[in-house]
Amino acid sequence: MNSEQGPKDIKAKRDEGVLIITWADARVDRLGFRDLRLACGCAGCIHEFTREPLLDPDTVPLDITIAGMSLVGNYAIQINWSDGHDTGIYTWTRIREVANGRAE
Ligand SMILES: [Zn+2]
Numbered sequence: 001m002n003s004e005q006g007p008k009d010i011k012a013k014r015d016e017g018v019l020i021i022t023w024a025d026a027r028v029d030r031l032g033f034r035d036l037r038l039a040c041g042c043a044g045c046i047h048e049f050t051r052e053p054l055l056d057p058d059t060v061p062l063d064i065t066i067a068g069m070s071l072v073g074n075y076a077i078q079i080n081w082s083d084g085h086d087t088g089i090y091t092w093t094r095i096r097e098v099a100n101g102r103a104e
Helices: 033-038 092-099
Strands: 008-015 018-023 028-032 066-072 077-080 089-091
Touching: 008 066, 018 033, 028 033, 028 092, 033 077, 033 092, 077 092, 089 092
Parallel strands: none
Antiparallel strands: 008 018, 018 028, 066 077, 077 089
């Protein structure tokens, strides 16, 4: 691992609607799918320059789920959401922010 300490394990628990992330330091974070979807930082959800939120939370289904995930290098995951949104990349730092309730 480099300076960005990544997870040891990532599991999508679809029956509970949570992503369970076990970090290298043994900390475990449970993130609700919808919270994570709402925290998407892609250019379609947050304005690239003004950082203004563009995503209307009402358009995100309450029962949103993860259709697929893939690793991006060793610093992030890309999530394919069941609402068809797949441009969001979640860095380990971002995931920790969401888990800590410091999502912007
Ligand atoms: Zn997005």
